[in-house]
Amino acid sequence: MKKIICLLIILSCIACNNESNNREFMYDSPPQGKYIEWFGNNSLANELAMIGMYHFMNAEQEKATAFFEEAVKYDSSMFAPHVCLAEMSVDGSEKQKYHIAEAKKNVADNNETSKIFVSILDLKPDGYWGYFDSSGSIKLWREMHELEPRGNFIQQFYSLNIKDNKESISTITKFIENAKKEGDRYEHFLNNLGYKYMADGNMEEAKSSFEKYIDAYKVGYNPYDSMGEYYLKQGDSTLAKQYYSMALEKYPFAKNASNVLGHLN
Known part of the structure; x- marks a missing residue:
């Protein structure tokens, strides 16, 4: 938590310098297209939202929540962070209802893709994630x-929701290849790929995917959590504990790793 607070302070300082010195942020607005319109009118809010989005795609919900909550404080007109915050909130809670209402209100003047994204919140949240992988979300x-094939965030959850494992694996592999060619981030796809291989019974390729995920995203904590789950499914509790412990070393507030270690110990 202290690390997040320090990072937010640093970003605030960068924002001030950006106004006076025309400094650039890490994340630029996307090129012309029909992408989900994540960006609002505040540079710092945009930066926070993009960092949150990256953690969200890597299933690092603890960090994603902190960045998304700060983003909407700096720009109350944003809708996309509210969609993700609704996804991560307790089902039926007042907090979830608030984020759903804000997302629907704020998307009114945005493009068709953005409105479809928000409409996910009208589905029954019966998936592992909730809304994002619910039974009706693939449509x-x-x-x-189809509206914006280049959208990295869209690709992530489109490929995740393809029910046929082999088709999903093929699609994810294609997205990884394209991302590498374009110089885009692809680490999160490796995580999905590992789980799809596990679901398909190909444990060797699953392990390889998680190893590549760790190598590509060394600073993250979810790669180690995923590898821990791999070894847990293989019945190797010793190595599972090792990797879950590494996830906690990377980020002490990693909830899943902490819970699993509690059971294993």
């Missing part, structure tokens, strides 16, 4: 992907 992700 919406497919519509968004």
Whole structure:
């Protein structure tokens, strides 16, 4: 938590310098297209939202929540962080209802892709994630992907929701190849790929995918959590403990790793 607070202070300082010295942020607005319109009118809010989005795609919900909550404080007109915050909130809670209402209100003047994205919150949240992988979500992700095939965030959840494992694996592999060619981030796809291989019974390729995930995203904590789950499914509790412990070393507030270690110990 202290690290997040320090990072937010640093970003605030950068924002001030950006106004006076025309310094650039890490994340630029996307090129012209029909992408989900994540950006609002505040540079710091945009930066916070993009950092939150990256953690969200890597299933690092603890960090994603902190960055998204700060983003909407700096720009109350944003909708996309509210969608993700609704996804991560307790189902039926007042907090979730608030984020759903804000997302729907704020998306009114945005493009079709953005409105489809928000409409996910009208589905029954019966998936592992909740809304994003719910039983009716594939239709919406497919519509968004058809509108903007280049959208990295859309690709993530479109490919995740393809029920046929082999088709999903093929699609994710293609997205990884394209991301590498374009110089875009692809680490999060490796995580999905590992789980799809596990679901398909190919444990060797699953392990390889998680190893590549760790190598590509060394600073993250979810790669180690995923490898811990791999070894847990293999019945190797010793190595599972080792990797879950590494996840906690990377980020002491990693909830899943902490919970699993509690059971294993």
